[in-house]
Amino acid sequence: MADTAYDLVVIGGGPAGYAAAIRAGQLGKKVACVEMERPGGTCLNWGCIPSKALLKAAETYETIQHADKLGFNVGEVTFDFDKIIQRSRGVSDQMAKGIEFLFKKNKVDYISGVGQVSAPGMVEITDGEDKGAILTASKILIATGCKARTLPGVDVDGENIFTSREALVMKKQPKSIVIVGAGAIGVEFAFFLKTLGTEVHLVEMLPQILPHEDKDTATALQRSFKKKKLKTYTGTKVENIKKTEGGVSLELVKGDKRTPLEVEALLLSIGIVPNMEGLLSSRVKLKEDRGYLVVNENYETNVKGIYGAGDIIGPPWLAHVATYEAVQAVNGMFGHGTPKKVTLFPSCTYCQPQVASVGMTEQMVKEKGIDYKVGKFPFTASGKAVAIDSSEGFVKVITDAQHGEILGAHIIGHDATELIGEYALAIHSELTGEDIHDTIHAHPTLSEANMEAVASVFGEAIHI
């Protein structure tokens, strides 16, 4: 890679970085994207995408196991755990190649290596294939993202102890596992492994699984997991993690009570930490807050010309938020509109039943002292849900009591992660519950539940 001058050098090729590079390319800018592994970042290679392939396998197994109810006689069913893992890697490979194709299409120079901001306007490749290259750029966007948090003294060996990254390439299915942390990642692995037959202990320090979700959907999911004999522990810590001959020993700590447990494997899904190591030379000082880059309303750091977007600028650590921020940052730096900051975003967990939300939880609305109303529609009352044998869950919507504005929506059920889109658009566009109620929804669809939930706020739901 010849040394050259760019309009923009992006460090990091994940959902923020690759989107930023492509967007700059669309705007006709000379742009390079520096990535130390391969395009796609954690999301595409070690997160959202391969995990969805694994979950598809689990769903398929559930479908086959329940097929007799639908009229099918299936002989003995076995599965090849390695093949399931390998398919998920294949999906990541395919999508990563897609990003490389998009780079070419949009004339993005893909630089393979570790990027360091050696000075404002200058990025040095300090390791990897293109080591030694020095890129000059009028603007630099840092989008190096985050990596899984680990615990001091706990050796993530990829054999018995994993973060999500190692868990995505498990060499064999563990007979038993403790999953520490019941956010989306922990919950998804719990569902995946339990469905395939692993004994799963899902442990959350906070009072509910999916701690950021509305209490109603989180509680409903916990109940659903209980039916599946997937053990959940809330308000519980994991301590004294030790490797044993056959796996891992640990203690579950709830209040004064300590319960020892021996399992084959342990997954740490306890959050993430920013990828800042080696990113800045000693000459470059960027303002940080708890390890995350601090940016202004234009996504610019305290140093002119150096921008940040995605996980590296802090929560909510979601791929779709990262992409949005990156595109906004690039639009802004090249005069294509005023950048917007993120105020509203959906959250999704892809176990079955799925959990999805957008806007405020009922707990948040209460805390803010807003006068609100709640509408709820159960999928048991949905003809489509019953017809497709997926009637678990409900849609819950929270509206402002005075103006009818939609404050939050919380869905648990089949396809919740697709259904939430309508509410995201509604809240973003400041529509009222009445707008959704007055929109004709196709029958029979699960999306009718969105409409009926809102109708129930007014006591006008037809099917409950």
Add this chain to the structure above:
Amino acid sequence: MADTAYDLVVIGGGPAGYAAAIRAGQLGKKVACVEMERPGGTCLNWGCIPSKALLKAAETYETIQHADKLGFNVGEVTFDFDKIIQRSRGVSDQMAKGIEFLFKKNKVDYISGVGQVSAPGMVEITDGEDKGAILTASKILIATGCKARTLPGVDVDGENIFTSREALVMKKQPKSIVIVGAGAIGVEFAFFLKTLGTEVHLVEMLPQILPHEDKDTATALQRSFKKKKLKTYTGTKVENIKKTEGGVSLELVKGDKRTPLEVEALLLSIGIVPNMEGLLSSRVKLKEDRGYLVVNENYETNVKGIYGAGDIIGPPWLAHVATYEAVQAVNGMFGHGTPKKVTLFPSCTYCQPQVASVGMTEQMVKEKGIDYKVGKFPFTASGKAVAIDSSEGFVKVITDAQHGEILGAHIIGHDATELIGEYALAIHSELTGEDIHDTIHAHPTLSEANMEAVASVFGEAIHI
């Protein structure tokens, strides 16, 4: 059933009728619903709902057949066709009981029998369990719907020749079938039977299957069917239908060419005709147009106090439209707002890949001479679609070139019928493409394709 005076008597217990009755009950009105079969009407008992249960079976079979790709080894798979049919009946039974429950909850008197408007303000039960009862009502709503159209000289025997109604309770799976008419019903039965192994010939008189859909989605579906070896014939008529010993003989007529064909079964899915028989006594004359009731902007017929809603007032003959009309009519007649007429509604076909649309097709926009733009996003570029092994299809959106208003959206693919909801809300609320583009969509979801399709109108889609 004692003779009694009602605020409203509804004739017909389908998606228009039962919704009207429930809505009137919610408004505290004394209401009766007269139904000659059982609550739910064609949709719930002989249409939308049981067909979705059958389609779920077909999808399950496809899932099992492709499970090896996902890592599963499945032994020999067989199915019990009768069990598949019976499950679909069970779903209808369950939902019909649900309507009866809702009637009780909303204090709706359920009258079992054939209702006749014997005079304005008077409904007589001319047949059925409650025969002889005479109901007086200040208002009457006619919601008797439609039934399948048949062909003169073709005997629908339920053995070899069916309309959708008989086909939903087929006694055995036919080895081969000609389906006459490739609207949603014909297409859904074609997919269902073909997936389970029937040789299917799907014949459409008009130039494309799904004649009301955008040409792009219809053509894509036809191509998908071809890959499945499901034979489609467009611009083709079926003539000389005759019963034979083993089934049915007929001729496919395309232009001058006549091709004889012998099959085991024939399904007529060539539209519907209004249920007007015996509905009105000779004293009651209601204005009709081609057999359908003519109503004004308040859903009132030419006779004061007699209203109509649903299929009986004409196209588009969709359950969700019928329900909407019925609720509007009831709200209006009891002073709960000004009734709205239907201008925008989604259309859905639940084969795989699904087809869904809302608003104008590109052909309609062209005919109107509107200056428009098209955005398109293929599911092959969607990480979620690839991860769940369902990357067939695309989202196509048509926007006004000048103002960016969304004119129509057309989706073919997995979950298209759920994804269309977002566009329905957008068009209904007069949002622009920019509103959808600027809404953060959860990653990875299929709904991102809605956003990227709109972004592609501006040349700003990231993933294509």
